[in-house]
Amino acid sequence: MTGAQAGDRQLTVQSADLLKEIEAHSGELVRRCFQCDRCATGCPMVSYMQHTPNELFRLIQLGAREAVLSSNAFWFCVSCYTCSVRCPNDIDIAHVMDTLRELSLREGFAPALPQARDFHQIFLGCVRRGGRVSELELMARYNLKLKKPFARAALGWELLRKRRLELWPRRGRPKAGEGERSRRSLVMCFYPGCTLSSSARPYQRSLDWVWERLGIEIEELPGWTCCGATSAHALNRDLAYALPARNLAIAQELGSDLLVACSACYSRLKITQKALENPQTRERISRAIERPLDGRVQIKNILEVLSEHAPRIQKEKIKALEGLKVACYYGCLATRIPRVTGFDDREHPTMMERLVLAAGATAVEWPAKTSCCGASFSVISEEIALKMCSQILEMARRCRADVLVTSCPFCQYNLDWAQWTLSRKDGREPTIPVLFITQLVGLALGGSEKDLMLNSHLVGSEKITCRTQPTVNTR
Ligand code: SF4
Ligand code: SF4
Numbered sequence: 001m002t003g004a005q006a007g008d009r010q011l012t013v014q015s016a017d018l019l020k021e022i023e024a025h026s027g028e029l030v031r032r033c034f035q036c037d038r039c040a041t042g043c044p045m046v047s048y049m050q051h052t053p054n055e056l057f058r059l060i061q062l063g064a065r066e067a068v069l070s071s072n073a074f075w076f077c078v079s080c081y082t083c084s085v086r087c088p089n090d091i092d093i094a095h096v097m098d099t100l101r102e103l104s105l106r107e108g109f110a111p112a113l114p115q116a117r118d119f120h121q122i123f124l125g126c127v128r129r130g131g132r133v134s135e136l137e138l139m140a141r142y143n144l145k146l147k148k149p150f151a152r153a154a155l156g157w158e159l160l161r162k163r164r165l166e167l168w169p170r171r172g173r174p175k176a177g178e179g180e181r182s183r184r185s186l187v188m189c190f191y192p193g194c195t196l197s198s199s200a201r202p203y204q205r206s207l208d209w210v211w212e213r214l215g216i217e218i219e220e221l222p223g224w225t226c227c228g229a230t231s232a233h234a235l236n237r238d239l240a241y242a243l244p245a246r247n248l249a250i251a252q253e254l255g256s257d258l259l260v261a262c263s264a265c266y267s268r269l270k271i272t273q274k275a276l277e278n279p280q281t282r283e284r285i286s287r288a289i290e291r292p293l294d295g296r297v298q299i300k301n302i303l304e305v306l307s308e309h310a311p312r313i314q315k316e317k318i319k320a321l322e323g324l325k326v327a328c329y330y331g332c333l334a335t336r337i338p339r340v341t342g343f344d345d346r347e348h349p350t351m352m353e354r355l356v357l358a359a360g361a362t363a364v365e366w367p368a369k370t371s372c373c374g375a376s377f378s379v380i381s382e383e384i385a386l387k388m389c390s391q392i393l394e395m396a397r398r399c400r401a402d403v404l405v406t407s408c409p410f411c412q413y414n415l416d417w418a419q420w421t422l423s424r425k426d427g428r429e430p431t432i433p434v435l436f437i438t439q440l441v442g443l444a445l446g447g448s449e450k451d452l453m454l455n456s457h458l459v460g461s462e463k464i465t466c467r468t469q470p471t472v473n474t475r
């Protein structure tokens with residue numbers, strides 16, 4: 001055997017090892033990648049990455065372990081799933097990015113973004129201690145880790161003033177079996193996620209108001225705990241399945257479907273349910289959470305449930321929003337769930353537009369409705385998140401939208417925060433209020449500013465409320 005042949009053989013063995021390891025851990029067939037480049041073309045973070053997703057996959061196929069695991073690419077991945085749903089070979093690329101991050105840390109490679117690792121570890125520490133995440137505790141611990149105890153103090157004060165930070169969070173970890181097993185059967189339980197009692201309190205308030213106005217009875221899932229959000233799947237695959245699975249198991253015991261408002265929670269619950277279709281995964285996770293899992297719980301997004309009531313909203317609206325130009329912003333997580341269909345369209349959804357029309361306003365056509373706002377980076381890298389938000393806001397302005405409407409608490413906060421921050425940095429006037437869809441629907445149904453907490457956003461919504469007029473359809 002010549003030296004070159006021996007070298008070739010070594011390379012083949014090495015490449016098979018790395019490829020097998022990554023495929024076994026992620027369950028994704030990276031070998032299928034044929035370098036079509038679609039993942040790189042749609043990736044919003046590609047300019048920060050040393051290797052584009054497809055370059056990284058080529059290196060995996062070649063077995064270049066060191067180059068792959070020391071790359072910064074997976075640290076700069078914002079988990080928007082754009083690549084995963086566009087790959088013609090059905091590779092969940094975002095999930096492979098998670099696998100690479102996990103392997104890289106396990107093998108002792110220095111993280112390219114140490115603050116990202118720190119943030120995720122602190123987040124998971126909060127979940128471990130309390131079952132749910134208090135945003136105030138999370139930020140305080142993260143600031144201490146960075147040795148900047150007063151970082152974002154002005155923002156914190158502003159959020160407290162607007163009643164969007166919870167000083168004494170509700171804890172979610174029940175004692176074994178407490179509460180949930182003794183409950184009667186429920187048709188639909190609501191999974192609020194951690195933000196709805198804190199930075200997204202206006203969402204919870206307007207949601208409660210709209211349910212009551214429409215006569216819909218929904219109860220909170222008893223003993224729910226955090227779904228793990230980005231932090232769990234960024235660092236630990238099984239934890240990322242176990243945390244949502246625990247909530248699915250509670251709903252299963254109650255014989256109830258699950259209504260979810262937060263797009264991040266919705267995405268984690270749906271992804272987990274899909275993963276649990278694999279019998280080995282289901283068995284492993286079921287053992288970890290010590291509860292049976294049958295995969296039958298229906299997970300519904302808030303937009304689906306509200307859409308079922310669109311004809312009533314249209315008929316019973318008592319305030320005219322005529323002429324109000326609304327840009328519907330879905331963000332990246334609600335519609336792009338790999339291998340899960342169900343939303344009306346991944347790239348061009350229209351469910352929210354139909355609700356806006358039912359509420360009497362005008363939905364503008366615009367191209368950024370599923371772009372990623374970089375919410376998972378708003379703490380880790382303010383600069384990146386501001387840049388991503390600015391592009392979306394600029395597009396909304398160019399399309400002459402009066403208001404942005406979303407169903408995701410992270411998107412709402414991020415786009416609101418970005419305008420507030422930019423106005424403090426360079427005096428740019430914040431121009432586009434960002435409302436929750438339930439606030440817009442509530443406004444049309446006659447809710448007051450107070451009912452819907454319309455004055456609690458960082459960008460004021462006066463220019464909307466002063467335009468709404470009673471219609472002839474008064475109750
Ligand atoms: S989209 Fe899929 S097949 Fe195409 S380059 Fe990316 S990973 Fe490979
Ligand atoms: S998930 Fe989004 S950020 Fe990550 S590689 Fe794919 S497209 Fe890029």
Ligand code: SF4
Nearest residue numbers: 193194195227229265
């Ligand atoms: S993703 Fe959902 S449950 Fe999880 S931290 Fe956010 S709000 Fe909490």
